Amino acid sequence: MATTRTRRTPAPHADATRARIVGAAVKAFAEKGFEAASTREIARVAGVEQGLLTYHFPSKDELWRAATDRIFGVLRKAVAGRVASLDDADPSERSREAIREYVRTMAGNPEFFRFIVDQGHRYDARTRWLVDTHIKSAFAIMKELGLLRAARREEDLPHALFSLLGAASFIFGVQGNCRRLTGLDPRKREAIEAHADFVANLMIPPG
Amino acid sequence: MATTRTRRTPAPHADATRARIVGAAVKAFAEKGFEAASTREIARVAGVEQGLLTYHFPSKDELWRAATDRIFGVLRKAVAGRVASLDDADPSERSREAIREYVRTMAGNPEFFRFIVDQGHRYDARTRWLVDTHIKSAFAIMKELGLLRAARREEDLPHALFSLLGAASFIFGVQGNCRRLTGLDPRKREAIEAHADFVANLMIPPG
């Protein structure tokens, strides 16, 4: 049946182009931060001209939001897939395994650390948007997964949260420092597992 | 007695000017990161013209090194003053108090976090210079102050170090996120003390 088309031009592979641009933006914003990342470099990596960016994203700010949506979408997907497979042995061990999975996710996607830190030290419109749109829901999930067990007291929840986030992700966020200082390369599999164990046992001591 | 002057022009208040420039540079590099910080803004805050910067510092890179020297000098001074006053009760409590002091120092100087993170995710000439010049000696001090007690095993030293650094400093480095997410302002005195206690007890459980 012939329906009326609301989309005038069928957009042949525009979605793919848009996706490539967003992918390049994630890399650039993670590597350089919002201000130092350049739209020309993003376009170059995506294999398009700089003028095209403003067709898909009216401003650098909107491109940044799209990149942020992308990277936090990756996080949600990773967490959903991994948490579903947790068996419920005893609650402490379940919480420890959730923490290990969180460490592995941070190791595999160091872009998170960069996005969060790049915005987090300020308190502007982007910071508020990031927290309200993505971080609040992530916080809720971490509470479900036993963050209170690590905090022990309700009023220590913020301290437990940011201690966990910092302990879990810092080593991957400053991997250059770690390599130069200790000789340990935190991108290697054994290092990731060792860190996951260390942080899990730190936050929720066994025994 | 009339000695020969090696300094042709006595530099009336050049040292003070230089110090103001470095102070402004610390702020700018911490706030924006190396690339996004602008020398014009630094000059404006220091109350001089941009052309003068290259008289005192031939390049942006050398200005960054001077700013880094300044901020790590502050760290060394703070640590030296505080560690000297630690009484040696039992070794565990001494290590916990050292950790509390470290947390307080990070809270009072969030610029550290920014300098370390801004360079640490790369592995370039500035990263190597920063680690070799300033971070290695800081690492040695932390080992002295009982870092091995937190690590428990020699081979976990890197994990203990970066867990401690992350747990201690992250909340202050992303204070905007923390405020928006939890309502807790980590710049306040009570919050700093609560975090110091939490991290100290986390790294070295009492009892």
Add this chain to the structure above:
DNA sequence: GTCTATAATTAGATAGAC
């Protein structure tokens, strides 16, 4: 030692051809 002026490059955003 400090400032003024400017060169050379690059930034984000816009207009219009196709």
Add this chain to the structure above:
DNA sequence: GTCTATCTAATTATAGAC
């Protein structure tokens, strides 16, 4: 939908007056 060309503003670094 994509590209080319261009505008305006900001960047670091340099040259030279005082």
